[in-house]
Amino acid sequence: MDVIALTWWQLALAALMVVALAGCTAALRLGMGRSLLVAAARSVVQLALVGLVLEALFAAERLMWVALMALGMLLIAGREVMARQKRRLIGGWAFGIGTVAMFLSSFTVTVLTLTVIIGPEPWYLPQYAIPLLGMMLGNTMTGVALALDRLTDTAWRQRAVIESRLMLGQHWQEAVSDIRREAMRSGLMPMINAMAAAGVVSLPGMMTGQILAGSPPALAVKYQILVMFTITLGTGFGTLAAVAAGSRRLFDGRERLRLDRLAAPRH
Amino acid sequence: MTTSPTLRLDGVTNGSLSCVSLAIAPGEIHCLSGPSGSGKSRLLRAVADLEPHGGEVWLGNISQAALPAHVWRARVMLVPAESQWWADSVGEHMPQAAPADLEALGFTSEVLAWQVSRLSSGEKQRLALLRAISRQPMALLLDEPTANLDEASSRRVEAWLLSRIRKHGWPVLWVAHDPAQIQRVAERHWRIEGSELVEAASWT
Incomplete structure (x- = not known):
């Protein structure tokens, strides 16, 4: 069995839902919207970078x-x-x-x-x-x-x-x-x-x-x-x-x- | 019972006190008094080697530095003003307590099964003295041993301490405030003035 490949636009759908969650908390004035978005963005950047590093490492x-x-x-x-x-x-x-x-x-x-x-x-x-x-x-x-x-x-x-x-x-x-x-x-x-x-x-x-x-x-x-x-x-x-x-x-x-x-x- | 050796402080420097020298012969009680914050307790802590300090302390011909610290503290035992208890029951802290000593302080052997949490501050203080003495030290450093006691039990503890000290010949350094108590127990009385110890006349 092969893994179903994930494309970036499929991830974007998931990201959109996180944005929706942040929007909801902001609308309810729960004060978590901003840190939620920052953390989500951080995880995307960090994981993308480590992905690049691992690709290079695996190749070398x-x-x-x-x-x-x-x-x-x-x-x-x-x-x-x-x-x-x-x-x-x-x-x-x-x-x-x-x-x-x-x-x-x-x-x-x-x-x-x-x-x-x-x-x-x-x-x-x-x-x-x-x-x-x-x-x-x-x-x-x-x-x-x-x-x-x-x-x-x-x-x-x-x-x-x-x-x-x-x-x-x-x-x-x-x-x-x-x-x-x-x-x-x-x-x-x-x-x-x-x-x-x-x-x-x-x-x-x-x-x-x-x-x-x-x-x-x-x-x-x-x-x-x-x-x-x-x-x-x-x-x-x-x-x-x-x-x-x-x-x-x-x-x-x-x-x-x-x-x-x-x-x-x-x- | 063999007599204990002399306890000798040789130029001990700690905190505000500098170059304290005195010698306490076996069975002798030296009282120490002074305003609060003058360094009485810290001097006792230096003698017990609980704080870095200058000078040297001798018990007989053995110096503080010559023994592992825990062996020194088991011989030169400090009983602080506030007692601390770590186990649940009293007995766990003093497995070697003698029934005669318990009785002399107004307890029965039942006290060993008591929970520490239900002890009053006066009971804690008396039991802390008992706990220290049941470990068979060779010299005592007492920091206000009767501070939390009423007049009657204070006199009782005093009498018990004196009899133990005379029997074993321990040299004792005793921090006290009450002039009447000092007059009753002390062979010599030192007062802290500034950075030094000054011998006070025995009636002050």
Whole structure:
């Protein structure tokens, strides 16, 4: 079965309906019309550009270009992790910890999946490598950002409790253990929910796309399971690394709670 | 019970206070007073190594820097004015509480099963002292240990603390406001004036 080709005028019909929605909200003075149109326009431009990049990348099939693209995605994800935190670690640590954690987990799991499990030829075949890495990074980014935000914000709120536990002679890891557990939980919860709801409440986007593109559902399901597991691995190890490094950074060599290492929230 | 060693501050500098030096012999109580914001609590925090500070603190012949920070704090224990509780029940915070100590502070062993949320501020303060002492420190830093208590229970806590301190020979640095209390408990009394400690006559 071949995919039914979409032409630009067919997309224009869909776009027209978005404009109609924006018109309705504007008429009702709900104040969402403008941001709706801006977001829609942004998604068209960004996706069109990435389409061009992917076309070029697929044509070239060179490891260097794939690596460069991966690096760009990683740095943007690192920036996003930093921007999503209310009280982030200062001195580049928020960006550094987030980026290194995502690099260690997402890249390792993606490369392992490509070389050991899927095995395309060559292993960095962009049709497989880039979408896989994109899904890994997108989810790992959410997990790492949620966990770090929870970690620093809770440490800030509960500083009296943490210091009280230090005063009683507890090791810093024991004093911060409850907060670490909370942070881990918030990082992993979205993925656990997604796995629990998969197929029952929601049809995952990748599987839907593959079925639309003509794959037999059984194969699409297998890929979806593989992707969910790898995403869980990436998110889990990324969150683990970020929480370990982030909580260590909250204390100095003398196990003192150093909230002066957190930036004040921006409004 | 072996006697604890001397607690010695050697040129400790933290916040507005500079170069504080004093030595507290085993079993001795030194009271510390001064206007609010003068740096009493911060001095205690420096001795417990909870804040970066200048100078050195010694317990016997062991310096603060020679021990891992959590080992130092388990020996030189700070009890802050406001107590904090992280678990649901009282008992989870102090698995080693002795029944005799509970009784001396007006509790029975039942208190260990109580929810922290139903404690009054006075009960919290007394239990926080008990919690610290049940961890068997070698020196105590007390920040207004009877601030939330009425006269009667304040005297009771004071008497209990004194008996524990005498028994174990802990050196104690005790932040207090009440001149009568200072007169009752202190061997020596230091007042903060500007950036230094000045020894006050024992009757002031």
